[in-house]
């Protein structure tokens with residue numbers, strides 16, 4: 001049985017049609033009753049999701065193929081890490097854009 005994800009996907013357990021779109025998963029993650037100390041700041045949350053968005057291990061914009069987590073949940077948690085075998089991609093400093101024209105010198 002193939003796992004289908006996204007809006008209108010069928011739950012592999014109950015067979016009911018579920019909306020597993022990134023927007024719905026993000027909304028559910030935002031409602032996670034986490035104490036403030038256990039929650040990352042919004043900017044850090046968005047930064048982590050941007051890293052996931054560029055990762056080859058992200059499936060259907062919601063699932064990390066390395067750990068099976070919904071990244072929208074995992075990225076909210078202070079102390080959570082990225083399980084990429086090459087090292088924690090969330091911990092790497094952001095790569096800055098090259099200055100305009102610097103590649104043409």
Ligand code: SF4
Pocket residue numbers: 051052053055056057058063064065066067071081082083084089090
């Ligand atoms: S390996 Fe890391 S960056 Fe890639 S999807 Fe999983 S948590 Fe995100």
